[in-house]
Amino acid sequence: MPATIRDVARESGVHISTVSRTFSAPHLVNAETRSRVLACAEMLGYRPNRAARALITGRTYNIGLIVADIANPFFPPLIKAAESQARQRDHHIFIADTNEDATVEEELVRALAKQVDGVLLCSPRMSNSLIEQLSREVPLVVVNRQIPGLPAVVMDVAQGARLAVEHLTGLGHTEIALVAGPRGSWTSREIRRSAVAAARAAGTELTVIGPNPPTEDGGMAVAEQVIRTGVTAVLAYNDLMAIGLIEGLQSRDVRVPRDVSVVGIDDITLSRLIRPKLTTVATPAAAAGRAAVDMLLAHGDDRRTTAQVNLQTELVIRDSTGQGPGPHSPADPGNVIAPALDGVASYAKE
Amino acid sequence: MPATIRDVARESGVHISTVSRTFSAPHLVNAETRSRVLACAEMLGYRPNRAARALITGRTYNIGLIVADIANPFFPPLIKAAESQARQRDHHIFIADTNEDATVEEELVRALAKQVDGVLLCSPRMSNSLIEQLSREVPLVVVNRQIPGLPAVVMDVAQGARLAVEHLTGLGHTEIALVAGPRGSWTSREIRRSAVAAARAAGTELTVIGPNPPTEDGGMAVAEQVIRTGVTAVLAYNDLMAIGLIEGLQSRDVRVPRDVSVVGIDDITLSRLIRPKLTTVATPAAAAGRAAVDMLLAHGDDRRTTAQVNLQTELVIRDSTGQGPGPHSPADPGNVIAPALDGVASYAKE
DNA sequence: AGTTTCGCTGCAAAGGTTTGCACCGTCGAT
DNA sequence: ATCGACGGTGCAAACCTTTGCAGCGAAACT
Numbered sequence: 051m052p053a054t055i056r057d058v059a060r061e062s063g064v065h066i067s068t069v070s071r072t073f074s075a076p077h078l079v080n081a082e083t084r085s086r087v088l089a090c091a092e093m094l095g096y097r098p099n100r101a102a103r104a105l106i107t108g109r110t111y112n113i114g115l116i117v118a119d120i121a122n123p124f125f126p127p128l129i130k131a132a133e134s135q136a137r138q139r140d141h142h143i144f145i146a147d148t149n150e151d152a153t154v155e156e157e158l159v160r161a162l163a164k165q166v167d168g169v170l171l172c173s174p175r176m177s178n179s180l181i182e183q184l185s186r187e188v189p190l191v192v193v194n195r196q197i198p199g200l201p202a203v204v205m206d207v208a209q210g211a212r213l214a215v216e217h218l219t220g221l222g223h224t225e226i227a228l229v230a231g232p233r234g235s236w237t238s239r240e241i242r243r244s245a246v247a248a249a250r251a252a253g254t255e256l257t258v259i260g261p262n263p264p265t266e267d268g269g270m271a272v273a274e275q276v277i278r279t280g281v282t283a284v285l286a287y288n289d290l291m292a293i294g295l296i297e298g299l300q301s302r303d304v305r306v307p308r309d310v311s312v313v314g315i316d317d318i319t320l321s322r323l324i325r326p327k328l329t330t331v332a333t334p335a336a337a338a339g340r341a342a343v344d345m346l347l348a349h350g351d352d353r354r355t356t357a358q359v360n361l362q363t364e365l366v367i368r369d370s371t372g373q374g375p376g377p378h379s380p381a382d383p384g385n386v387i388a389p390a391l392d393g394v395a396s397y398a399k400e
Numbered sequence: 401m402p403a404t405i406r407d408v409a410r411e412s413g414v415h416i417s418t419v420s421r422t423f424s425a426p427h428l429v430n431a432e433t434r435s436r437v438l439a440c441a442e443m444l445g446y447r448p449n450r451a452a453r454a455l456i457t458g459r460t461y462n463i464g465l466i467v468a469d470i471a472n473p474f475f476p477p478l479i480k481a482a483e484s485q486a487r488q489r490d491h492h493i494f495i496a497d498t499n500e501d502a503t504v505e506e507e508l509v510r511a512l513a514k515q516v517d518g519v520l521l522c523s524p525r526m527s528n529s530l531i532e533q534l535s536r537e538v539p540l541v542v543v544n545r546q547i548p549g550l551p552a553v554v555m556d557v558a559q560g561a562r563l564a565v566e567h568l569t570g571l572g573h574t575e576i577a578l579v580a581g582p583r584g585s586w587t588s589r590e591i592r593r594s595a596v597a598a599a600r601a602a603g604t605e606l607t608v609i610g611p612n613p614p615t616e617d618g619g620m621a622v623a624e625q626v627i628r629t630g631v632t633a634v635l636a637y638n639d640l641m642a643i644g645l646i647e648g649l650q651s652r653d654v655r656v657p658r659d660v661s662v663v664g665i666d667d668i669t670l671s672r673l674i675r676p677k678l679t680t681v682a683t684p685a686a687a688a689g690r691a692a693v694d695m696l697l698a699h700g701d702d703r704r705t706t707a708q709v710n711l712q713t714e715l716v717i718r719d720s721t722g723q724g725p726g727p728h729s730p731a732d733p734g735n736v737i738a739p740a741l742d743g744v745a746s747y748a749k750e
Numbered sequence: 751a752g753t754t755t756c757g758c759t760g761c762a763a764a765g766g767t768t769t770g771c772a773c774c775g776t777c778g779a780t
Numbered sequence: 781a782t783c784g785a786c787g788g789t790g791c792a793a794a795c796c797t798t799t800g801c802a803g804c805g806a807a808a809c810t
Contacts, residue, residue, distance in 0.1 A: 052537060054766060065790045070768060080788060097537065099514045101451045101460075102766035105795045110451075112515070120479055120495075126471035133497055137504075142511045144494035145470075147483055154487075161492045164449045165462070165515060187402060187447065266669070293673065319616070323643065325675055404796060415760045420798060430758060452796035455765045514766095 053094035062090040073098055104165075111141050113346060114162035114169040114188075116155060120147045122264070122290060123318040124335060125172065128193075131339030132170065139347055141167070150232060150263070152176045156184065163188040168346040171195075175234040191346045193338055195236040196358070201349070203341045203359040207237050207315065208244035210331030210363035214285050214313045215248035215256075217329070217365060223254065223283035223311060223374030229272055229295065230260025231287030238287055241315070245285055257281065266294035273298025282310055282374050289314035289321045289330055296324070296370065307372035317366055326369035334361045403444035412440040423448055454515075461491050463696060464512035464519040464538075466505060470497045472614070472640060473668040474685060475522065478543075481689030482520065489697055491517070500582060500613070502526045506534065513538040518696040521545075525584035541696045543688055545586040546708070551699070553691045553709040557587050557665065558594035560681030560713035564635050564663045565598035565606075567679070567715060573604065573633035573661060573724030579622055579645065580610025581637030588637055591665070595635055607631065616644035623648025632660055632724050639664035639671045639680055646674070646720065657722035667716055676719035684711045 059066040064083060071078045072087040079087075090096075104110040113136055117125045133143045144166065148155040152175040162169055168189035174181060178197050184190060185200055192202045218226055228245050231238035242258060249256035257279050262268040269291030276284055276295065286292035292314030296306050306312055306326055314321060317332035341359045349357070409416040414433060421428045422437040429437075440446075454460040463486055467475045483493045494516065498505040502525040512519055518539035524531060528547050534540060535550055542552045568576055578595050581588035592608060599606035607629050612618040619641030626634055626645065636642035642664030646656050656662055656676055664671060667682035691709045699707070 056766080066767080067769080067791075068789060070766095071789090074768070078788075083788080095537070097510060097513065099766050100511070101454055101514050102795090103768070104451055105449075105455065105766080105797095106768045108795085112511075120470065121473075121476035123471075123473070129470055130497065130499070133499075142496065142508070144496065146492065146494065147480065149480070149483075158492070160447060161450070163447065164451050187445070297673070320670060320673070323647070323670070324673055406796080416797080417761075417799080418759060420796095421759090424798070428758075433758080449796055452765090453798070455767095455796080456798045458765090 053091075053096040055096070055098070057094055058087065058091045058096045061094060062087045074103075101165075110165060110167050112166040113141050113143050113343065114159075114166040115143050115145045115172065116148060116158055116162070116169060116174075117145065117172045118148055118150045118155075118175060119264075120145070122288075123320055124288060124290075124316045124333070128172065128335040128339040131336035132343050133339075135340040135343040139343070141343075141347070143343075148175070150175060152180075152234060156180060159184050159188065159190075170342045170346065172342075173235065173237060175232065177234075189346060191342045193342050201345045201357045203338050203345065203361065205237075205333045205335075205338060205361045206363050207331070207333065208240045210315060210333070210365065211241040211244040211285065212248040213363075213365040214315075214329075214331055215245050215254075216252065217367065217371065218283040218285070218311060218313065218374070219249070219252040219254050220378075221283075221311065221371060221374050222376035222378045223281075224376045225255045225257075225279075225281040226283045226285065227276055227279055227281040228256055228258045228260075229269065229276070229284060229286040229291055230258055230262060231264045231291075233261045235261075235264070235287075241285075241287065260287070262287070262291065264288055264291060266290050266297070269294025269296075270298040273302060273304075276310070277302060277304060283371070284310060284312050286312065286314050289316045289318045289328060292328055292330070292370070293320065293324055296326075296328075307370050311371040311374065313371055321368070329368045329371040330366055332364050332366050334363070337361055403441075403446040405446070405448070407444055408437065408441045408446045411444060412437045424453075451515075460515060460517050462516040463491050463493050463693065464509075464516040465493050465495045465522065466498060466508055466512070466519060466524075467495065467522045468498055468500045468505075468525060469614075470495070472638075473670055474638060474640075474666045474683075478522065478685040478689040481686035482693050483689075485690045485693040489693070491693075491697070493693075498525070500525060502530075502584060506530060509534050509538065509540075520692045520696065522692075523585065523587060525582065527584075539696060541692045543692050551695045551707045553688050553695065553711065555587075555683045555688060555711045556713050557681070557683065558590045560665060560683070560715065561591040561594040561635065562598040563713075563715040564665075564679075564681055565595050565604075566602065567717065567721065568633040568635070568661060568663065568724070569599070569602035569604050570728075571633075571661065571721060571724050572726035572728045573631075574726045575605050575629075575631040576607075576633045576635065577626055577629055577631040578606055578608045578610075579619065579626070579634060579636040579641055580608055580612060581614045581641075583611045585611075585614070585637075591635075591637060610637070612637070612641065614638055614641060616640050616647070619644025619646075620648040623652060623654075626660070627652060627654060633721070634660060634662050636662065636664050639666045639668045639678060642678055642680070642720070643670065643674055646676075646678075657720050661721040661724065663721055671718070679718045679721040680716055682714050682716050684713070687711055 055066050055069050058069045069087055072084050136143045146158045155176050170191050172193040192200050196202055259272050259275055264287055273295055292312050296312055314328050314330040317330045321328035321330050405416050405419050408419045419437055422434050486493045496508045505526050520541050522543040542550050546552055609622050609625055614637055623645055642662050646662055654660055664678050664680040667680045671678035671680050
């Protein structure tokens with residue numbers, strides 16, 4: 051039986067509206083009254099009931115953040131950045147995990163809907179139409195997906211995939227595999243589209259393997275298949291899969307990068323810790339988290355907007371990629387420096 | 401302007417209470433009426449407002465879960481298990497991250513308090529007295545901490561630390577360092593207490609280094625100090641620190657396990673992926689997550705309880721530990737099989 | 751025929767808060 | 781002396797839902 055506003059009003063001999071104002075509009079109440087009310091509130095351990103407040107104001111000062119899989123190290127930096135950004139704007143973040151399941155995702159958005167001011171949908175697996183429908187129930191910002199009319203922050207993973215393929219072809223690889231991500235992933239489609247185009251431009255063969263679960267196990271599971279295709283280089287949907295794949299290859303006595311080169315995407319911490327250190331496409335997860343919160347808070351109620359933030363990616367070359375059988379392209383500087391991170395930089399500065 | 405219960409009532413020509421019952425007690429309303437109401441609700445896109453419902457019933461069907469750091473791979477399995485357990489009981493989990501900051505922790509509990517039916521406090525950094533005070537505002541279940549009168553699930557990390565030290569002394573190590581965790585961590589104190597006792601029992605020297613931030617960087621930062629103490633074996637507060645420490649040692653040309661043995665605690669996925677594979681104490685994180693949810697949901701409103709769940713730990717011997725300078729204990733079987741996981745097993749079965 | 755039972759529905763209070771409006775007294779200006 | 785402005789406070793409606801109670805008609809009893 052926690053103390054309510056009424057208890058405080060009774061105790062301090064004022065009307066409940068005065069107590070209310072003491073907390074939500076202190077300048078409207080006499081300094082003396084205010085301190086008396088505060089004293090009583092403190093004594094009774096009173097805390098305003100946020101749910102009741104939200105009922106009236108329509109503002110909860112909460113933000114929902116839905117991710118496909120917390121265990122994927124790609125997400126924590128994004129989450130942390132979103133949290134600290136939200137905290138600066140006096141909001142709290144509630145995280146929920148969908149287990150890569152579109153049904154759970156929908157359910158979570160609905161559950162969250164009335165308890166938050168908006169939802170950040172990270173790497174959603176739902177259909178566009180369903181997302182559009184949900185956006186009518188609660189303000190949405192979509193991360194890593196483009197949906198007409200919805201605010202979005204996307205990472206330019208197409209550019210990253212292109213850089214990765216060019217890096218591989220530059221090293222003389224002529225047969226490359228793409229290990230795709232999960233069905234329903236916009237990112238996976240983007241990567242595929244871009245990788246195919248880049249491969250064609252370089253005149254090399256690219257075989258697509260997938261869809262696959264975007265986990266270490268998912269990568270490990272395709273090792274056999276990768277070997278059978280006879281490719282000498284692989285681009286994986288994410289670092290986790292790349293790492294799993296390397297494990298799988300090594301356990302079958304295929305050496306990386308000597309026999310097969312592997313490049314991942316995300317640049318998770320782990321990619322610097324495993325051996326060989328992973329060549330990968332760095333995605334600006336923290337910047338994305340900050341940007342998403344900003345977008346949500348920016349246009350309060352005008353739901354439909356065409357605003358989009360596009361974040362650059364960069365290729366980080368480490369030790370999991372090496373010479374291929376073909377001619378070594380003289381155009382490849384051997385130690386590519388990626389383009390400057392415009393989008394990132396502007397956010398990183400804050 | 402989402403549809404409310406009133407809109408549905410008007411549209412279907414019944415009283416709002418009938419609409420309410422259609423959703424919360426369907427058997428009380430005529431089948432025909434019910435289907436008409438449902439049809440209207442569907443048409444208008446009506447969803448019951450959970451916040452308003454909670455105001456009356458006092459039940460939100462939400463559970464708060466507060467962790468020190470989502471980026472620590474120790475937590476995701478715990479979180480995932482808690483989520484799936486909660487989902488089975490028709491509840492949702494809201495996660496929040498404190499960044500290892502006791503102040504943020506308190507704030508988050510308060511923010512969550514009125515929007516959830518209870519909070520799972522994982523590895524809290526607050527003082528006991530503050531936690532007790534908060535437990536009067538919202539039902540709490542504490543994980544990895546023992547506080548008189550509060551329901552708790554703890555991992556028997558003392559046992560794990562003892563096994564680890566015995567393992568090291570058995571290998572002939574006579575000078576061991578303990579790299580402690582963060583200030584305010586109950587787990588860190590337990591480990592220390594137990595490790596000191598075990599070392600004393602084996603007649604070996606144990607020097608404590610810390611407190612330290614429980615991260616990879618934290619481990620890396622003490623490498624120099626570890627080398628200076630001249631020990632040949634180290635027990636780290638968690639795997640992340642152990643891994644950071646190994647990196648730090650290797651970069652200073654100290655080989656693991658040849659020059660220094662390292663054992664971690666937690667058995668995160670990563671510990672199998674790095675080289676050398678990490679010897680570590682496995683903690684039943686998933687079981688803890690399930691147990692915590694169960695405890696919270698079990699005793700609905702009788703806040704104060706002495707119920708505690710104690711989960712066993714086990715030592716997993718891999719490649720980061722090796723012979724020390726002293727005599728190799730014949731008592732050490734060389735490949736310790738840990739005790740059966742009673743506590744875990746009973747939960748794992750479900 | 752009268753009474754009880756039963757299934758269904760409406761009524762209204764309750765839950766904790768915010769907020770536009772009205773009111774009161776005082777002070778400064780005219 | 782009168783008026784307006786203003787700081788401070790109280791009043792009551794509103795937000796959306798649940799739920800105990802009462803009422804209604806009809807069926808099933810005695």
